[in-house]
Each structure stands twice: as structure tokens, then as C-alpha cells.
Amino acid sequence: MASSNISGTAVDQSKNKDTATEGSNQLKNEYINKTLKKDVDKVVDKYDLQDISGQCNASQNKTVSYCRCWKSKKFPLCDGSHNAWNKETGDNIGPLVITNNSQSNKQ
Amino acid sequence: MASSNISGTAVDQSKNKDTATEGSNQLKNEYINKTLKKDVDKVVDKYDLQDISGQCNASQNKTVSYCRCWKSKKFPLCDGSHNAWNKETGDNIGPLVITNNSQSNKQ
Ligand code: FES
Ligand code: FES
Missing domain, CATH: 3.40.5.90 (CDGSH iron-sulfur domain, mitoNEET-type)
Structure with missing residues (x-):
């Protein structure tokens, strides 16, 4: 959602997203509770x-x-x-x- | 340490390791304390x-x-x-x- 790389393929987009938002996504997945x-x-x-x-x-x-x-x-x-x-x-x-x-x- | 892929290059090994042990590595990085x-x-x-x-x-x-x-x-x-x-x-x-x-x- 932060960067919409329309020119990329679906696979590339997912890859970019994983790298770009790794920090915050990881936090959301790592609730203490x-x-x-x-x-x-x-x-x-x-x-x-x-x-x-x-x-x-x-x-x-x-x-x-x-x-x-x-x-x-x-x-x-x-x-x-x-x-x-x-x-x-x-x-x-x-x-x-x-x-x-x-x-x-x-x- | 779990799998020692000697035939891979240094880069490949690191890549494989990231994927293979993602779960446990992620946990180690996500200490509650x-x-x-x-x-x-x-x-x-x-x-x-x-x-x-x-x-x-x-x-x-x-x-x-x-x-x-x-x-x-x-x-x-x-x-x-x-x-x-x-x-x-x-x-x-x-x-x-x-x-x-x-x-x-x-x-
Ligand atoms: S501190 Fe949670 S079960 Fe002991
Ligand atoms: S500061 Fe840890 S529960 Fe309030």
C-alpha cells in the first residue's frame, strides 16, 4: 500500500512489498499476546x-x-x-x- | 546448523537458510523481552x-x-x-x- 509499483509483475510487487514494509508487518505478526x-x-x-x-x-x-x-x-x-x-x-x-x-x- | 549445504555458494546458502529456517529465526528475533x-x-x-x-x-x-x-x-x-x-x-x-x-x- 505504501508503494504501488504498477509496472512490476505480480511476483516482483510482492517481493518489493516484503522488503519495504518488513519492519512494520513483522511487528503486526508478532503480537506479544x-x-x-x-x-x-x-x-x-x-x-x-x-x-x-x-x-x-x-x-x-x-x-x-x-x-x-x-x-x-x-x-x-x-x-x-x-x-x-x-x-x-x-x-x-x-x-x-x-x-x-x-x-x-x-x- | 541444521542443514549444511556444502555444495551451495555462500550467497545461496544464506538464501536457503533464510527461507528454510524463517520460522525459528523470526522467533529468535522477536523476543518478548x-x-x-x-x-x-x-x-x-x-x-x-x-x-x-x-x-x-x-x-x-x-x-x-x-x-x-x-x-x-x-x-x-x-x-x-x-x-x-x-x-x-x-x-x-x-x-x-x-x-x-x-x-x-x-x-
Ligand atoms: S509467565 Fe506466562 S506461563 Fe509463566
Ligand atoms: S509498561 Fe508494560 S504493561 Fe504497562
Whole structure:
């Protein structure tokens, strides 16, 4: 769309396009979030500290991990999918982990 | 490394490689985390509920936002950089927001 090279053949045009707009097209194809709630403008997850505290208490090791790779089947919770992404791509991402250490002091 | 086409010229080899491994190469170039702590195997940030509670209290609106786009200059906190990413790419990512509503009940 940026350059309309009418004199070129169909094949040449496609080739030119690939080269010319490689940067922006590649970005569009490389959403960080490829699958989750793509019908909403912005996926924001909101929790209150009290709820998280409850989750921490319920979990065996009193921690809750929140996904930052957008690949988790339990999103917004982390299910370990970041490991597959890191292995596949060489990336180094991981979750936000919230602990409830104060709990062990209280009870 | 996967295929060593010794009979090809240097140029041909590079061309073949680009086509053959396009998928995986593209992934390598498209790290979700392009810049942060690339020297560590996995970036995991750990907070205790007590610390977060303190942060919530300190912030004017009693919320703390954690980055899930890996673009924030205040990582692991969100600085709004997700908006530029979403605009640039058409993606729809946003932070994890933690509120401290219980605080208003207590005091
Ligand atoms: S599954 Fe996404 S960070 Fe763990
Ligand atoms: S700056 Fe990364 S989610 Fe807001």
C-alpha cells in the first residue's frame, strides 16, 4: 500500500512489498499476546490484595505466580508456559511471584 | 546448523537458510523481552504481600501496576509503555493491577 509499483509483475510487487514494509508487518505478526481476549482493546487484570492473600493461603507454598508471557492456559496466572517459550525462542521471561511470608509470622 | 549445504555458494546458502529456517529465526528475533536483564536465564520478580501493601499505600490511588509488556522503563512496574506497543503493533496487552481496597475499610 505504501508503494504501488504498477509496472512490476505480480511476483516482483510482492517481493518489493516484503522488503519495504518488513519492519512494520513483522511487528503486526508478532503480537506479544497472540490469543488472549483479542476482542478487548487492552487486557488489564485487577486484583485486590485481600484476594491475593487468599490465593496465597490456598496455595500449598503460599505463593501465587502471575503470567507475563501471555502464553498461560491459566492466564492471568502462570502455568509454566513461559519455559516452553524461552526454550523455543531463547527468550528469558518469567512470572511475577507474590509471596505471603507475613502469614507464617501471624499463624 | 541444521542443514549444511556444502555444495551451495555462500550467497545461496544464506538464501536457503533464510527461507528454510524463517520460522525459528523470526522467533529468535522477536523476543518478548528484548532488553531487560538479558544476562539472566529467566527474569522472575518476587514480592511479598506486605511490600505490595506498602507500595499501594504510598501510591496516590492505592494501586500498583506491574508490567506484562516488558517495555517499561520502571520494570517490573508498569510505566504506561504498553500503550505505545499496542498502538505500534495493534496488540492489546496491559498491566496486572493490584489494589488495596481493604485499606479504606481499615482506616
Ligand atoms: S506461563 Fe506466562 S509467565 Fe509463566
Ligand atoms: S509498561 Fe508494560 S504493561 Fe504497562
